[in-house]
Amino acid sequence: MxxxxxxxxxxxxxxxxxxxxxxxxxxxxxxxxxxxxTALTEHLTNIITHGCRDGAPHRIRxxxxxxxxxxxxxxxxxxxxxxxxxxxxxxxxxPLDQKPLGGLGIHMIRSSADELTYRRxxxxxxxxxxxxxx
Amino acid sequence: xxxxxxxxxxxxxxxVEILNLIRENAQQIYVNxxxxxxxxxxxxxxxxxxxxxxxxxxxxxxxxxPSAAIQxxxxxxxxxxxxxxxxxxxx
Numbered sequence: 001m002x003x004x005x006x007x008x009x010x011x012x013x014x015x016x017x018x019x020x021x022x023x024x025x026x027x028x029x030x031x032x033x034x035x036x037x038t039a040l041t042e043h044l045t046n047i048i049t050h051g052c053r054d055g056a057p058h059r060i061r062x063x064x065x066x067x068x069x070x071x072x073x074x075x076x077x078x079x080x081x082x083x084x085x086x087x088x089x090x091x092x093x094x095p096l097d098q099k100p101l102g103g104l105g106i107h108m109i110r111s112s113a114d115e116l117t118y119r120r121x122x123x124x125x126x127x128x129x130x131x132x133x134x
Numbered sequence: 135x136x137x138x139x140x141x142x143x144x145x146x147x148x149x150v151e152i153l154n155l156i157r158e159n160a161q162q163i164y165v166n167x168x169x170x171x172x173x174x175x176x177x178x179x180x181x182x183x184x185x186x187x188x189x190x191x192x193x194x195x196x197x198x199x200p201s202a203a204i205q206x207x208x209x210x211x212x213x214x215x216x217x218x219x220x221x222x223x224x225x
Contacts, residue, residue: 012141034172034203041174045142092212096185104211105175111210 001025001065007048007058007079015040022064022071029134035112036073039129042105042112043075043084051079051125070114070130077125083118084109084127135166140177140204149180152195156184161193164218168199173207181216199223 003018005011019033019040028036040062047060063074089110090103110116113129120126136148148165155163165181167173181197188195198221200208205223208214214222 009142013139013143016139030203031206034206037172038174038207041141041172045174045176092210094212096182096213096215097189099182099212101179101183104178108175108207108211 002061002063005044005060005062007051007060007077009045009048011048012041012044015044018062018064026066026071026133028071031134032071032131035131036071036129039109039112039131040073040075042109043127046082046084046105047075047077047079047125051077051082067130068133070132073129073131075125075127075129078123079125081120082125083120085116085118135168136170138170140167140170140173142174142176145174145176145180148177149184152180152184156187163188163193163195164198165195166198167204168201171201171203173204175211178208178211178213182213185216 001021005014015037019028019037022028023033044060058078061076065072084106087103087106090100090107092107112131114132115130117128118126136144138144140148152163181195185195196218197208197216198218200217200223202223208216
């Protein structure tokens with residue numbers, strides 16, 4: 001299944017719809033669904049807010065495929081190179097007073113996916129996430 | 135009480151509401167997340183930012199009665215201390 005998103009924050013509200021569509025084909029447990037929702041929301045937010053600052057309209061393609069025992073989500077965008085795996089992990093054990101305000105979104109992408117790969121191909125960012133069906 | 139997905143848009147709205155309460159000199163703000171089934175990093179950042187601001191002036195901002203999904207996300211990100219003790223979701 002493939003879906004297209006415009007580079008606008010209002011588009012983020014469509015993520016539950018595409019997960020509903022996937023869920024009709026393959027029932028998703030609540031943990032799998034939450035993980036996909038979190039990872040897609042955070043990654044698309046980063047693309048829309050950081051990757052598309054030039055004001056030009058960009059398209060983001062999200063492909064959801066069943067890859068038993070996993071669901072595979074592939075996100076392709078034509079923004080500037082952006083590899084979330086290059087960012088240092090955040091220390092989640094720090095007390096609330098010392099936690100950094102940044103880096104949380106990327107941490108949430110990393111912790112939600114069971115497997116995450118990034119590549120740059122034909123001037124596009126391609127992030128592939130796999131999440132086990134639970 | 136927050137209803138619905140605490141994504142970027144609702145996080146902005148929550149921030150406005152918290153700022154209104156702070157302006158009215160609220161001593162304690164409790165954000166009830168029983169009816170919200172999703173929180174993104176922007177939502178967590180708003181909670182953290184105003185938790186700190188309130189704490190620095192000896193006031194309180196905490197989350198109460200998180201839904202199972204919110205509880206799970208706050209656990210994963212290391213933010214379960216934002217939840218009022220005893221009001222955690224039992225899942």
